[in-house]
Amino acid sequence: MPKINAATVAEHRAQQRAALIQAAVDVLVEQGAAAVTPAAVGARAGLARSSFYQYFPSAPALLAAIVEEAFTAADTATTQALAGLHEPAERLEAFVRTELHLAARGAHRPAKALMQADLPPECLARVHELHHRHHAPLQAAITALTGEADAPELTGQLVGGTIQAAMTAVEHGADPTHVADRALTLLHHGLTTRTSQ
Template sequence: MPKISAATVAEHRARQREALIEAAVDILVTEGAAAVTPAAVGARAGLARSSVYQYFDSVAVLLATIVEEAFPRANKALEEAMEDARTPLERIDSYLTTTLRLAAEGAHRPAAALMAADLHPSCRERLMELHREQIAPFRAAVRDAGVPDPGLTADLLGGLLQGAMAAVERGTPVDAVLERTLTLAHRCLAPGDGA
């Protein structure tokens, strides 16, 4: 019988599954989706290639699992950050701040790598659905702010946020990026600016 590295077989299996997912995410982020193979994932996790198939029927299933797990941590952080905000502007600030802090930690990298991957259409649609769910609170806060054309305004602010995340990814200090991002967002949302 194989040696287990946990108190129970179930715990051992959960740890191995998590190790495989972490290995796949690491390969996805550093080398791209095409490099996510059973052999590479098994090797990165320190397990045999055949071990991958004990948990995931195929690379497509493994990538679908990564899609499902790429968003919950960020969504929880965003929800917690926004729950204490009293006004739409505070909710927007909380969303932008938390998103940039998560970007500085690299939390967005798996989702970004998945967006660039050649995924099965159903997996891509699920990725887009999860992304829409993630930005829904931000879009609602922009709408609640009472700005003209809130959908377009949210899209444009989303573009600002993408640019800010890219700046953080390039190494610009997150606090400097955050300060400038909030300043620009506040200008965009200011009443009576002729928008």
């Protein structure tokens, strides 16, 4: 029986699976989706290629797992940040600050790489589905703030662009609290001005 480095076999398997996913994320971010192969991921994780297949039947299956896990942590953080907040402006602020603190921890790296990757169609469709679901609270806050019930998409895209620029600044070393303060000043002004017109 292979040596395990955990209290139970189940914990050992969970650790091995997590190591493979983390190795795959590193390969994905550095080299793209095409480089995420059983051999490359196994080598990066320090496991034999044969061990890969004990956890994932194929590279696309591993990419699918990355897709799911890339959004789970962000969704959980956002849900916690928005709990108990009902005012649209408060929800907008909580969403933005959470996104930027996640960016500071590198949590968005997998999702960003996946959005840019040449993924299998079913994986790409799932990425877009999860991305849309993750941003639903933001879109709802924008709609409530602007009253644009009929056509909020353009405003949502512009707000999203501001948040993306803020995330990029944070990923390059800027302080997430300072960047959030500046971004929210712009967003609150823009959305409030739009409402009053």
